[in-house]
Amino acid sequence: MRMRKKKWALPFLQEHSEVALQNPIHLKSRWNTVSDQRPIHLEIGVGKGGYINQMALQHPDAFWVGIEKDVNVVCIAVKNFLNQENDNELFITNDASELEQWFDKGEIDVIHLNFSDPWPKKGYRKRRLSSDGFVSKYHDILKENGKIILKTDNKILFEFSVVEILKLYFVLEEISVDFRREEHQEDAITEYEAKFMALNQPIYRAIFKKI
């Protein structure tokens, strides 16, 4: 769903460019210093940031980086983060296809893909964040044994993602076709996830390990 344009979004993000980075090529191979040696979790397509902001509070032993290309939603993520007390978070306000410009090989511990846009038309398959073009970049920037954790409501996208990821030197570590049937307090509920849970729709989730 497209968010309405917000006049304040760009000026606000520019004003907070210390936490809303546009093109952090200067940080490539330096994330260890930024994270203060903590494991780095990267969420791609954070939307309004409900997940990353909550997870960063819940897991201060990790450092959280959120990528989001739509300034009209990431401005809300950054605003909410600035109202929190934690400092273990940063945002990149750009398209994730540029990923390899910002992260060196083996710099990231975990990649989170939450309710990515399904792009159902065949011609748009390359835009899916779990298509092989993206997955190969994830493989490069993940550490040995690094993980991709994926959640979605969309069965077709879930099946597509499992096939794409397992094509490229990952093994399946965990899989659930109704993740929220049990309590999982360790894992925050995203904005989209809350909507699907309210409709009683199952949440698909899988964890893949890099080999």
Ligand code: SAM
């Ligand atoms: N993860 C959030 C949630 O679960 O509530 C938002 C889900 S929303 C369906 C998908 C988000 O991914 C959108 O905000 C979209 O702008 C973002 N996105 C899609 N492709 C992207 C890309 N290539 N780079 C950065 N963000 C992207």
